[in-house]
Amino acid sequence: MYPPGGYPGGYPPPPPYYGYPPPSAIPKNGLGIASLVLAIVGLLFVWSVFGGVVLGLVATVLGFLGWARVKRGEANNGGVAIAGIVLGIVGIVVGLAFAAIWIALWKDVGGDNYFDCLDRAGSNRIRQQQCADQFRENVQDRLSVTLTPTP
Incomplete structure (x- = not known):
């Protein structure tokens, strides 16, 4: 009998197939x-x-x-x-x-004064409205525009 692993003097196994090249980096x-x-x-x-x-x-x-x-x-x-x-x-x-x-522009139209006025007004709605009216007048005077008040 022949030893395990094949016939003596037989052909060697075929070489492995060539693989695909590594994927190119994207x-x-x-x-x-x-x-x-x-x-x-x-x-x-x-x-x-x-x-x-x-x-x-x-x-x-x-x-x-x-x-x-x-x-x-x-x-x-x-x-x-x-x-x-x-x-x-x-x-x-x-x-x-x-x-x-x-x-x-904010300083030119009196934005800092507006915030100071609101701080002094506190929660008084009438004083807050007066601050807003005065700020609107400042903007209109400085920029020569007419702003339409919102209700």
Whole structure:
């Protein structure tokens, strides 16, 4: 009888089949894309402090994180990440400029005086209404507009 494992002098087993190559890594472009989208949305709402400054800051951070992925070879959208960084910084700068404009306008129409008046009025509804009327008059005088009172 033959020993276990096959015939003596037989052919060797066939070589194993070649496997499929490992799957190629899918680029992780999400941070760069998110940076650009948030920067664009921030620029659309740059007149509000939230839109320009907050979204611009988040877009800039995400853009730098996306650019780091490009440098490591994990992403391939370096241009998108850079665009998100640049537009995010523009949003921050323009948003801060708008914030300065809003603050100056608020002080010009007597916004600080309005809050002081409301503090002094306490819970007295008549005094609160007088504060609102005086503030409305200040806005109309300073900006040369006529505001329609709400009931």
